[in-house]
Amino acid sequence: MAAATSETPDFSSAAVSRISASESTLLSVSDAFGTPIYASPQLLRFTGLSLEELATGWPALVHPLDGERVAAHVQQMVENATMYQIEWRIRRHDGEYRWVRTTGYPQLGQDGKLQQWITSTIDIEEQRNSQGGGSGEDFSFLAELIPQLVWTTDPTGFHTYFNQRWTNYTGYTLADSVGPDMWNNLLHPDDQARARQVWGHSLATGDFYEIEYRFKSKQGDYRWFLGQAIPVRNAAGEIEKWFGTCTDIHDQKMQELALRKREQDFTTLANAIPQLAWMADETGHIFWYNERWFRFTGTDLAEMQGWGWQKVHHPDYVGQVTETWRQALAAGKQWEDTFPLRRHDGEYRWFLSRALPVYDDKGQVVRWCGTNTDVTEQKLLQGQLERAYSDLEAKVMFRTLDLEREVQELRQQLDEKS
Template sequence: MSTSPSVNPLPAEALPIGAAQGQVGPEQFTFLADMIPQLVWITDPTGFHTYFNQRWIDYTGYDLADSVGPDMWNNLLHPDDQTRARQVWGHSLATGDDYEIEYRFKGRDGQYRWFLGQARPRRDEGGRIIAWFGTCTDIQDQKQAQHAQQEREEEFTTLADNMAQLAWMTRPDGYIYWYNRRWYDYTGTTLEEMQGWGWDKVHHPDYINGVVEFVSKAWTVGEPFELTFPLRGKDGQYRWFLTRAEPIRNEKGELVRWLGTNTDITAMRELQQQLETAYSDLEAKVMFRNLDLEREVKQLREAAAGK
């Protein structure tokens, strides 16, 4: 392996059409290829590498003499990516389809970075492939950002799926596109059944019209709201839920989604009804006791007057 830069001889098929007439020469092409931020490479029709730009040498530490060959580049890939990359590249060579793949390339420091590999064939006037022109674009930062985003989404999903409430999210117009696991566990439904406005299927028919009218207005107002109604479980029984919805806005203050929860308040309602019944019973008992006392007092007064 060479660790010092060397000049790559440029294959004739790499020259753009018109180069022979002096419009673009090897030096201009090499200068351009070395200036762009991607690793640039060229192969013959069989996939044998014939050219790498200076960026390739700087990143990998391999010059052209070390880098040429049909499969050398695969050895620089992460072991987990080698088989897949060989299959994708083999498909392009066999079919002439454009080549595109994400993989991890090892640098001269021994560390792997993510790259987007892309290549297109160059054809002659008869349509035959005479060379492949490829680039490797560093996407390490994007992959790290994607990974961080995925971790946040997984953390959110874990939290949402383990909270006590049923939870859901909607577009600004109220179209529901996500429910947590609690919703599916309770209703026994699927996203295909519930997305959009499919949630009306699990509402009590005596209350659905009022609920639809209420939320249709709430979506347009864009303010937090609360509503209480019964929802049918997968056992066919209805339970009462307190629904709360919060509008989520971006940094410009634009409404981007709604986050809602349904809290089971059946036990609370039953307890409240029991307390109300007990209170009513107590009031009735007190009233009747007062009537008894008034009657007893009246009887005592009449008895005293008769003496």
């Protein structure tokens, strides 16, 4: 977990100043696990705790009747890394429990992994007592602070608000952007129908909204965003509005697409080579085969993964092959062996098999890459040559014996004449 610090995070100074001016907004920043690493002065005054005390003792501030629900919500938020909102009761410095509405915004790093949370907590005790609806304070103060594009809609999906970041990115003012479908016109043409379908599903069901799509910037280029939205409900459970964000994930998406392209190129190459090919982890557990392996053996990955390859080995050789493979795994050195594999029609064919270890930066084996090359014809030819050589040796031996016998007979004849 990140170490607790009382310093204000490096956010926009204007936004922080505006939040600090509001006593009704309790701002905090937490690490990826939900542990507070910054708390606004208002939050510290409200709880009567220091940042260090808040970092370790905030669960004790939760009302006993809300504890299980809040704990489950925190667990879900850490696991899913998605924007959330929850209403719960927190103990004030004077011991009184107050109803609050907390909205959290996940902040992702360049690698797409969750780094921290920016959280806004609003006291809604009076609102609940008067049965009044939400005032919008749950997002307005943070809307200009967080690095996402922020927006709201009414229950029908009619957009009613966009933050300044939206204007800066799209070049459209709030007056230009409000409406039911203007946002969709800024999406990449290939994403528009899918986005409209996903958004329509959330509007119809009240389900959490999440989608990846490409938004057009004011410069005319498209960037990938992660769109997310949650419904804000009243005391009767009815949706009063939707609160959403668009998070720029373009760099991560480009890396993901480049990786996917490399994987596709590798798969194409692996399926084009004439050998059976496979990969195993550092323990020898095979997790991937090329298509040629499955076509030859008539199996699938479910049968062959791990040590399932033993099923298609000849029973006379499988023990020896397994032993030499285990020895190579233990030594972390190249493996080579020749043995028969059973084809899908039951015929066994001979293969020359090799595997090379792949090392990480620390010199540790992280995986193995192996191939099986069909050498049946070479094996048969080798057998024929060996038999021919043996036949030749036998003929030479018999001829030598014949010559020795003939020599003996000549010597005997010469001895008799003399």
